Amino acid sequence: MTTKTNRSSPADMQVNTSQRLVSLDALRGFDMFWIIGGEHLIHALAELTGWPVMIWLSAQMHHTVWNGCTFYDMIFPLFLFISGVSLPYSLGKKMGLSGVDYAYQLPATVKRQILKANLRRMLILVFLGMVVNGLFKFNGYENTRFASVLGRIGIAWFFAGLIHLHFSLRKQLVWFFVILTGYWLAMSFIPVPGFGAGDMSMEGSLESYIDRLLLPGRLHSKVHDPEGILSTIPAVATGLLGIFTGVFVRSKTFDPLKSVYFMLMAALALMVAGLLWDGIFPINKRLWTSSFVLFVGGWSLAFFAVFYLIIDVAGWKRWTFPFILIGTNSILIYLAVEGMIGFDHTAQFFLGGLIRLVPDRFEELLKIVSVILVELLGLYFLYKNKIFLKV
Template sequence: MTTKINPTQALPIKAQQSQRLLSLDALRGFDMFWIIGGEHIIHALAELTGWPVMNWLSVQMHHTVWNGCTFYDMIFPLFLFISGVSMPFSFGRKFTEFGVGYGFQLPAAVKKQLYKTMIRRTLILIFLGLVVNGLFKFNGYENTRFASVLGRIGLAWFFAGLIYLNFDLRKQMIWFCFILIGYWLAMIFVPVPGFGAGNLTMEGSLESYIDRLFLPGRLHSKVHDPEGILSTIPAIATGLLGIFTGTFIKDQRFSPLRSVYFLLLLSLGLILLGLLLDLSFPINKRLWSSSFVLFVGGYSIAFFALFYLIIDVLGFQTWTFPFVLIGTNSILIYLAVEGVVNFGYTANFIFGGLINLSSGPFSDLLRAVSLMAVELAFLYLLYKNKIFLRI
């Protein structure tokens, strides 16, 4: 039975200062849902029904080739944004313990302890990213891809955390602006040998050139890597945007409903600002352009505001359980579906007979749904036994 919370009641929201936001776990699970098989369900439904809305959704489940943005392009930055939102709640316990308002006010010994934890988490994520890329296939140094999604999450989260722990909110915002403007100016005005300045193609961009010069091993696209060195810098701004959002919610300067209104207005402003900047620095996930940070950041805030409103403020929580299963073990399920566990074999073993009785698009839909069912069953067993991969 769904429990409803009166949005005018302050106690449940105040309790969130020391508790985990359910909306964060649910949003993280919603985000990861599409990676672990949700996209295949949409593709199969589009093929089966032929409905225009399903065809549109199917298109949204693909990355853009270069400039532009689809829903699927938002999944990675949304995950990084969520990591930023959680930081004021996780680190904030230390602030409360020592009665300080900002990280730079913490005792040196405490900050040193936090740095060690952050470095450990970052190194583990970089290593796991290498594992996903096939580190133990031993295909040779030159065939190993060192850049990775998990590596970027670790690095961007780490440097955003350093800014959070060493500067007040005003200076954090200055860092945010400095990163986006600095990256924009560098990409537009720094010349690349053979291409000149301001070339934003895959081959001629400054980001790609730096990858070819300094990124070891194999690049994702031969001349370019979407998780490369230079484009990791604006990803820090994505993490900072999450930190600003988490700080705003945690500080509770306004009522929960008013906070949601402010977040939705901010999201609209960032989307419009991203579209404006798109005129000179195109929205581009592979370059993680400054316009991309603003545009997707606006949508990320909107997603969080809606999940926060529905789940934590209004109290409609029962429907979130499948997403919570995914969100509380997001890194583990990501590693699993990237090759550590063959869920497809298990799904075919259990549901293969039913799938074979059907044909065409309906068979594809059953296959996609059965795969998701097996993954959720796996996550449910972990959840019931309180087994979580904490990094």
């Protein structure tokens, strides 16, 4: 990664949106940082300092039990949103589209080629998700969990891309609203045996009932799976929100600062819409409710707008390097921390002796820092040698 300057004056703020956005890799890395050790770092700092702000941040590093939303609930949909933003750029790079061209205008033969590649990516992500769930432990079909985070990303991204390839922007917006409205109506008015219609509990919701009825193998929570069948449909809308954002930024309709302004206003509108819908369809990550899509979609758009402003518009890039290391190999580091590599043992092997020399109250914090350092060193080695896991 080369940076011509670390800072640009407002008059010089121009973005070449035909190239890869540095802010996308940085935001993806920021998002994954909390998965690979950031959450434990916050917990340790809260325990060590006892500061109210750290205690509040620590509480944000847990999933909400059911209804509601914390920062940690936003990590998964933010990643899916980022995948959506990157799609118009990857298509433009592969197909030579300019900022004002649209994917649905591509020839049918080209679309089939793209869909074949996207289908391959989806199937690989579904498979890798099952590997993370313990596929190779061979615990039997009934004990295998087929639904997964990576699987949902692959499926939702594929169908969002399918809509993007075959419909105009106006029709894509129609799809977006139909998906969210249709999911709300289904969850609210289709009765579940023994519970009736409109039950939004873990056991009584339509989403959970369909998972128990149709999803093979083991469910994450016995009666419910947060990455289940029905709730993957509104996740497609999350991917579409990212695609809309990517198309908007890449089109260069407005100058960069005005684009940031419009994105922040749209983000605020999405958050407000989600909060209003929350009154009748609760914000709930496990059900991936329509209100959750809007509320967290607003936050995702706001995060992207801020990163885009600071990094791609203002040119402040040097601070992003640790996040770039994570973001450019995000799937690989996710697979690694989910059990494929024991970073804690590696960190203990190299730094355990030094950690034992410090006072006991700092030991947990330094253990976490050492794990993150080992992860970043490994990612740096891969980055310098241009080794990236591309799916």
